[in-house]
Amino acid sequence: MDIDTSALFAPIVINGHAMKNRLSVAPMTRISATQDGRATEAMTRYYERFARGGFGTVITEGIYIDQAFSQGYVNQPGMTDEAQANAWKPVVNGIKAHGALAIAQLMPTAATSRTCPEFPSCLHFARRCTRVRGRGRSPSAPRPPPAPGRRARTAPSRPTIRRAPIRG
Numbered sequence: 001m002d003i004d005t006s007a008l009f010a011p012i013v014i015n016g017h018a019m020k021n022r023l024s025v026a027p028m029t030r031i032s033a034t035q036d037g038r039a040t041e042a043m044t045r046y047y048e049r050f051a052r053g054g055f056g057t058v059i060t061e062g063i064y065i066d067q068a069f070s071q072g073y074v075n076q077p078g079m080t081d082e083a084q085a086n087a088w089k090p091v092v093n094g095i096k097a098h099g100a101l102a103i104a105q106l107m108p109t110a111a112t113s114r115t116c117p118e119f120p121s122c123l124h125f126a127r128r129c130t131r132v133r134g135r136g137r138s139p140s141a142p143r144p145p146p147a148p149g150r151r152a153r154t155a156p157s158r159p160t161i162r163r164a165p166i167r168g
């Protein structure tokens with residue numbers, strides 16, 4: 001079966017933004033920013049490589065947008081102050097150097113943060129926090145004592161999140 005894919009490689013303008021083709025990198029969380037949310041050189045190399053390889057558009061990983069509630073995990077990049085905004089410049093320049101369009105994904109994770117009244121400053125690792133939807137309990141919160149006549153429950157096993165090696 002012959003499929004005409006020529007449209008994939010044709011330029012398009014959306015809302016005044018020119019894209020040299022229809023190939024876009026989907027947003028992918030990487031946890032490779034600094035602790036205080038600044039984009040790093042490794043991120044610049046990572047994003048630039050997609051543009052060099054021919055993608056017309058590169059969408060960034062989810063970026064937190066305020067310092068009180070919206071950060072979802074450590075080493076997530078932010079866009080909340082001058083230092084964070086400036087740290088994105090080399091990333092954007094690296095993408096644009098190859099004629100690709102850079103799109104920032106702004107991602108407030110406030111909904112999960114608000115469900116934990118016990119630890120309002122806790123950074124929830126949303127997928128690890130098995131209690132967020134249930135009783136609004138952080139994974140690090142002390143367990144309540146067992147009901148009279150019942151044994152204390154052991155801690156539930158949680159998936160381990162490992163950092164992927166950053167190459168490039």
Ligand SMILES: Cc1cc2nc3c(=O)[nH]c(=O)nc-3n(C[C@H](O)[C@H](O)[C@H](O)COP(=O)(O)O)c2cc1C
Binds near residue numbers: 030061062105
């Ligand atoms: C490692 C990884 C990280 C991701 N991080 C984000 C993210 O930060 N923001 C987001 O909207 N989607 C994120 N996604 C979802 C992807 O953007 C994409 O929607 C998903 O992988 C499905 O892609 P597909 O429709 O091409 O199969 C992530 C996916 C993966 C595999």
